[in-house]
Amino acid sequence: MFTVIGDLVGSRRLPDRAAAQRRLGDVLTEVNAALAPAQDFEATIGDEFQGATADLATALLAGLLIRLRMLEVVDVRCGYGAGEVTVHDPSRRPLLQDGPGWWAARAAIDELGRRRAARSWYDAGESVGESAAAGAAAGGAAAAAAAVGQVNAFLLTRDALVDRLSDRGRRLLDGALCGATQRELAEREGITEGAVSQQFARGVGAVRDAHLVLAAATGTFGTSQAGASYTEVSQAEVVEGER
Numbered sequence: 196m197f198t199v200i201g202d203l204v205g206s207r208r209l210p211d212r213a214a215a216q217r218r219l220g221d222v223l224t225e226v227n228a229a230l231a232p233a234q235d236f237e238a239t240i241g242d243e244f245q246g247a248t249a250d251l252a253t254a255l256l257a258g259l260l261i262r263l264r265m266l267e268v269v270d271v272r273c274g275y276g277a278g279e280v281t282v283h284d285p286s287r288r289p290l291l292q293d294g295p296g297w298w299a300a301r302a303a304i305d306e307l308g309r310r311r312a313a314r315s316w317y318d319a320g321e322s323v324g325e326s327a328a329a330g331a332a333a334g335g336a337a338a339a340a341a342a343v344g345q346v347n348a349f350l351l352t353r354d355a356l357v358d359r360l361s362d363r364g365r366r367l368l369d370g371a372l373c374g375a376t377q378r379e380l381a382e383r384e385g386i387t388e389g390a391v392s393q394q395f396a397r398g399v400g401a402v403r404d405a406h407l408v409l410a411a412a413t414g415t416f417g418t419s420q421a422g423a424s425y426t427e428v429s430q431a432e433v434v435e436g437e438r
Contacts, residue, residue, distance in 0.1 A: 196233060196247050196280045197254040198300040201261060203242040204270040204314075215268050219244060222264040226257050229373060234280075236261070239289045247280060247296065251317075251346070252410035256372065258315060259353070259406075263369045267362065274303030275317040275346075295321045315350040319343050353405060356398040364394045371395075371403045 209215050216238070223236040223244060230253055236246030244261075248254040258273035265271045276299025284291035299320025306316045319339070360368065363384060370380050377395065381388045395403075 196249070196278065196296045197251050198245070198247045198276040198278070198280065198296040199236070199254050199258055199273055200243060200245045200276075200297070200300040200304050201258065201271055201273040202244070202304070203265070204272055206242045206269055209269060215265075216242075218268050219265065222261055225264065226260050229260070230257055232257060237289050245289065245297075245300070250413060251275075251277070252406070252413050255315075255346075255350070255409070256406055259357070259402075260369065260372060262314065262357070263365050263372075266365060270314065272304070272307050272314045273316075274300045274305075274307060275315065275350075276300030276303055277317075277319045278321055313351060314354045317343060317346045317350060349405065349409065353402055356402050360394075360398055364397060364399055367391060367394050368399045368402055371399060372406065 203215060203219065206212055206215060219238060223238065223246075226232075227235045227246075230248070232246050232248045232253065234245075234247035236244055236257065238244045246257065248257060254275055258271075258275065262271040262273070276296050278295030278297075278299050280292055280296040281294040282292040299318045302320065303316040303318040306318065307313055310316065319342075357365065357368070366384070367380050370383065371377075375383070377388055377391045381391045384391070
């Protein structure tokens, strides 16, 4: 299981915290509908929220979509983890649960506390040791650690690109991640396709395609309606660009 713990950055300084919480609830509902996670994303205690997915690519996509949709109100950071999850009482909301998956996500959030500028971090927790043991003969420990490092390199670069986007660029990225074509995005924003293309060149396209490459590498994308649409549209635009 791939776990996500997120929180609102600097929410105590917001003039209307209640409005931010309402917006977060709406965004989590939207992301649940789009991605159908293994465990729905839901608000927990204070300014935190959590959810879990069956694959890493969907977890990272969920965190990005939540951040993109919250940025007009408040910034969001997400700690991602991997490992077993035990639900002790499925009737409670939020779920009464624990396990290595959640410990890893909490460790990732703690790491973000030391990396003030970062907004995402991944900690594979005990699953790194398990991978290392399984592949000990082939240098499994180094390979497992490298895999975690590669994910965090992806996250740091992704978030830096998102930080440089304008409000419109972030809306375009949100739409692109959910399967909209550049023509549809232009109509939605009331701008030309050329203007959309410029935003894609400034980072929207790179972030969208990076998520597609990650998902293809793990063989997990297309498990949700949003993911399937995103894959189909991205492939169609690549073909169109080659003509």
